[in-house]
Amino acid sequence: MSESTTTKRVTSADVARLAGVSRATVSYVLNDTPRQTISAGTRTRVLDAAARLGYSPSAAARTLRTGRSDVVLCLLPDWPIGPEVGSMLGRLSSALTRHGLTLVVHPGNREERPMTELWKAITPAAVIAYTEFSDADVAAMRAAGVAIVEAVSRRKGRSLAVPQELVGRRQAEHLTRAGHTRLGFAYPDDERVRFFAEPRLAGVRAACAALRLPTPVGLTVPLDPAAAAEAVRRWRATGVTAVCAYNDEVALAVLAGVRREGLTAPDDLAVIGVDDIPPARLADPPLTTVTTDQTVVGAHLAATVVAAISGRAAPDLPAADIVRVVRRATA
The missing domain is CATH 3.40.50.2300 (Response regulator)
Incomplete structure (x- = not known):
């Protein structure tokens, strides 16, 4: 007879037991909660326990606690992901990480899965898209508190991508x-x-x-x-x-x-x-x-996302300065 096993997710209670502290103390330490007096020794015990157990805070719980997801959903059209697009996404991911945000990329066309299903399933802080949203999509996301970054928009008369x-x-x-x-x-x-x-x-x-x-x-x-x-x-x-x-x-x-x-x-x-x-x-x-x-492009797009989440105007992209010819032997 076969026996099935499941892996139990490590929780903050497990970290608290190992460190010998309360769950509230674990939360304060791991979330770096301000205005909490926690000794250096206690903080070290909590961090060591979390590392030993491989504890990863629940993204869903963090969203409920802070009122905002740290996920940025990037919707790509049905493009082949070549070196240039791959480089752009890598630079964007790194730049967003420095702002405490996590990039999730969904390639493909919207006919395969409606965009509404995607952003509702992920509950992102912001959505980046290289095709335009419908007015209904825009209204629904804004009502849900999701920031919208259209990398290319005829309605706004501008492009956030390299022209x-x-x-x-x-x-x-x-x-x-x-x-x-x-x-x-x-x-x-x-x-x-x-x-x-x-x-x-x-x-x-x-x-x-x-x-x-x-x-x-x-x-x-x-x-x-x-x-x-x-x-x-x-x-x-x-x-x-x-x-x-x-x-x-x-x-x-x-x-x-x-x-x-x-x-x-x-x-x-x-x-x-x-x-x-x-x-x-x-x-x-x-x-x-x-x-x-692409380093500049990724940093610019990340800054645009952060501005959109904060309700600020997007920065300008210095496109003329970052597109250049690499001269070799064929021309």
Whole structure:
């Protein structure tokens, strides 16, 4: 006959018994409650007992006691979580931790599980979203005391995220300063990243329009050498001498197409990517790219969350200062 066992959660009562103090004293010590006179020896006994038992205070109890959760729920669209998004989330988590907040990320689309179910289940202090909320969602969260941070909002006429048009502009400006007057744009074949790709293309177009250059020749480039080689042939047939790729992965595909055609970069076709992923430095030749300081982005978004929770205005993001070209050999 099999015997099932369950693990009993360690409670503050267990810590109190081991330390030889009351549960109230445990609460005062672990919550660093002000205006409580507790000796250094007692405090040490409580902390040692909690560490020995592996005690972790209940988040639900803490929420009831303080009236506020320490969780920040970040809702992502159905994006592929690549190095850049992963870096942003890591920096954001670290920055929120310094404010005593815990980041919980939920990737995917809202059709799989209604957003209302998510925030009600987690009871966060704040919700961050990279898509807009409905008016009903906004009203419900505000009524529940949940702070709302829309990283991108047409209603507010501003973006708390790095403007992707600026990323495209940086690419085009770098290439045109090098003397290129006919540019191409390598568009990704993954529909999930249109959120980034469309504004980057718009930025490249705007930079060319400002210099009265021809409209960039946009082509979709799969991560396939043969398909990329076909795009390279089409660009060269239209006089394109340099390509702004949606990101580094697409740029690496373009470089594969260049090699497949027996050509070289940048002599036959200059290429610039976005994100500065590790393989960009290992490419042959090393890939010129555009990078964003994700430490600043994470700290800014964390400060925005803290401001929203406190009812203060959000700080400005110094986007122009943190988006820069990393010049290597391909452009």
